[in-house]
Amino acid sequence: MRRRLLPLLVVLSLFVADALGACAEVDSMTEAVAGENFYLGCISCKRREEVSARTTVDWHFRPQGEPEFRHIFHYEHPTADVLHEDFSGRLEWQGTNHEDIQIGAVTLRNVTFNDTGAYLCTFHRTLLLQVRNEKVTVKKVVELSVVAVANRELTAVIAEIMMFVLIVVLQLWLIVVLAYCYKKISADHERREAKKALKAQEQALLESKDDCDVHLE
Template identity: 80%
Template sequence: MSCYLSPVQFGLYIPVRSLTSLKAIFTMPHALAACSEVDSMTEAVAGKGHLLGCISCKRREEVSASTTVDWHFRPPGELEYRHIFHYKHPTADILDDDFSGRLEWRGTQHDDIQIGAVYLSNVTFNDSGTYLCTLHRTLFLPVQNEEVSVEKEVQLTVVAVANRELTTVIAEIMMFVLIVVLQLWLILVLVYCYKKISADHERREAKKALKVQREA
């Protein structure tokens, strides 16, 4: 064990990143090079905005396609869905007055849609319920075109204050444990180095004393 510690070993340059920032990177659809089907967040905070996620990846990327996206909403206790949004590139239509001016397209910006996400602004408690995203896709095949429909359901709950996610709590606990372990390790290293330096000093002093005795 070396008694020469770098600043990194002392923890001076260990960056502590926010889990929320990491999650934003991994869940941002446009930042991914390949399509990945990620579930939508199911909890929104009243008065803030919320992204309703809807991703349907094609099995064969080399096949071109044309896709339209429809969003439906069903409030709690109701049996029928209300058609609230339709997108056919490049036109987005809000079809329900309750969502007028509050829905914004955040999906793929061309005909071959794989991300059908919409952003709901100024969320209210009345927005709680079931959202149904339907992608109607036409695959342009050499022999005959193929029609495919994919449905994604999102159960949205609106709360007054955001609840801390379990993953965030676990990450903070693990970070605390890591810091404690590093501090204990640092104390052990300092004790080891102190004993080693003291032993070396005592040996040098003993050699000096022995040399003086011989010369005398």
């Protein structure tokens, strides 16, 4: 469930950053499934939204068990360059689509077990100030593991349990409502029958009185 929610959260962050000037940092997921696509999230919010900036983003990859990072991706609006043959045709820019970048995410397509390792996301940001420009570098690391089958996360299990409990509660509530309605209908029926019986008795008394009056005459 969290895997499904993360792209939505990042898309919402992108919309907010573009439309309202706000930014919310969301950590990337760290578990990918072999053969599927994976969203490598990376967000760096500016401290002062009113200041314009020019930013470039670089991604580096260090395979599991190796000491050195290798440069695999560079983005400078509007150009995205894949710099390593192992990732050729497999990395797609999913970040901010203008120079003032706050979302530096990429999609890694057709994940393999060889993609296990550390991914370093680096923002090179130049703040365009009135006096003089200021350069800021922000780095974030995503430790990625690749599995054959997606693990069921605790949130998904809890959601299923809550759904089961909700269904049971709704069924019990329906039974109570049906019992109440049946009882009310039965009571109304008994009252109607009692009124009919009372009217029949009153009619019988009136007829008896009329007979008595006839005989007396």
